[in-house]
Amino acid sequence: MTEFIDQQRERGHAVQQICQALNTQGLKVSARTYRSWKAEQPAPRVVTDALILNALHDLQKPNQETGRPKPEVLYGRRKMRVWLQRNGFPDISKHTVDRLMRVAGMNGLVRGRRTTTTIRAKDKIRAKDLLNRNFFTDAPNKVWVTDFTYVPIRSGFAYVSFVIDLFSRRILSWASSTSHDTTFVEEALQQALWQRRSERNSHVRPVFDTVHHSDAGSEYASQRYTQTLALEGLIPSIGTIGDAFDNAAAETVMGLFKNAAVAKDSPFRNGPLVTESDVVDLVVDWVHWYNFERFHSTLRYRTPVEFEELYYDEMSGSLPDVAASKLAA
Template identity: 80%
Template sequence: MDQQRGCGYAVEQICRALSEQGLKVSARTYRGWKQRQPASRAITDAQILNTLHDLQQPDLKTRRPKPEVLYGRRKMHIWLQRNGFADVSKHTVDRLMRQAGMNGLVRGRRTATTIRSKDGHRAQDLLNRNFRTDAPDKVWVTDFTYVPTRAGFTYVSFVIDLFSRRIMSWATSTRHDTEFVEEALRLALWQRRNASGSRGRSGVGIVHHSDAGSEYTSQRYTQTLAVEGLIPSIGTIGDAYDNAAAETVMGLFKNEAVARDSPFRTGALATESDVVDLVVEWVHWYNTQRLHSTLGYLTPVEFEELYYDEINGSSFDVAASKLAA
């Protein structure tokens, strides 16, 4: 009707012509519709759809979408609440994500990289699949995975604090040997000794949990743990569930950062240097921005900071639940 009005026709003439064609509409209805303000739901939907659209658009510098496109319905609901849409419901998020064509990341199958130690002497499993602890620096879990590049495999090792799921350190190498995983461990020890929040503590008394790979059961690595005062703990052979906390991080890294359609990639990975750049960016996002359901949808850094802020005040559980809400 607006188009026809631009051609010089009156509203009544247009309504009469439409009625003759079987589409009955009155001039009063048209004018009421033109003056009526859009519904608040329509405005909110449009704002959220714009936000979801912005997440999917390639950044001018990196030419990649935002990492939050990896979120499914639950995490996107929390993320939107933290970014200006406090009253949005999960049902609205689900409806608008479907409308925007966003499904979140679907985890893929993991490929095993563990090569068991030939001897039968190894530390016991001190966790027994209990992957929860009440403070930082009580249990560290570690593992490594591989990344295919044009120059061959690049291996990536992570050391993770079980309390906050924070990746404290990482290392890369074109060989998966003891020196490679030991580098990641030493970087974790250095990080904790120099971090103000952790009171500069050493590794003495920390349980160090890994799988039964030969890199972690070697004499050299075992001696390093003993010298640093860490308590070794090793899962049973051929059972990924005994190191599930670390396996989960490996899976997230492969699916969120390494996958071909990852928002952290701009093209093929040619060398170890490309993998290093990938790990640097993903680990920073993982620690400081990625929402974790096991942490009440906080980030690892937020979870640790909350612990140290509340350690001399009210109980941590109460403070965490308030922040999560």
């Protein structure tokens, strides 16, 4: 209201005349009220709240090109606090984030139910579980985990396989197909091998004796896939049958993909998923965001790529003392 009256004053109208015109339109405001509003300065908290709410509303605005909101609308309170701290509000508290997210109508992503796609191998002879549910390691390329999931399309299903580095939770590669067989999951493996071997960094651990962990699906327990692992110098590890917790790190990524990217209200979807090509476009956008922009709580709210870069900087001795202490925190 004060902004409107100020605009009219700049055009040469008196405050009393402006207020009279507003009163005739049903807006009861007097010249005295206007002057008291101008004399009062808003509290710092009111100003800060308004700026934060503007940032939250900007995340929800549809992009002019895609018509979709920004992926950060998927964040819950903790990740949103980190995002705000990195975008101009370093001193914001978790209570403020919680309060203003409620005002903005933001709740974050709610995980859905897990869907089973594993078909157990008939052959009882398979690799042992070398992880024993220990999903943490101290360097890249020590342990890879893999799994695949399905996405409904008009003609049936498209299947998407991921290979993930356990250290940084980085998605090294992915593959899509309309059938889930050994060739399909092997393609994702070969892409991961190419990705790591093409990285020219003297501190990158060679892809040799890397533990390759999967569930007991027939695709991963097949003789052909086992031979491929042996030829590439990877050590196979397979969880027990019917227990998703034995491959929980990969299952988590599958769940995130289904709920963050495939869901109907996803910020990564442009419309219905009709063909495998639609799914490929979806995966490309989501994997890039996941690796380069999405904060990961397991990585102390860093992105997978950022976490790896900090590790390599520390190994090379180029990491400042302050940054090194933060990495170890």
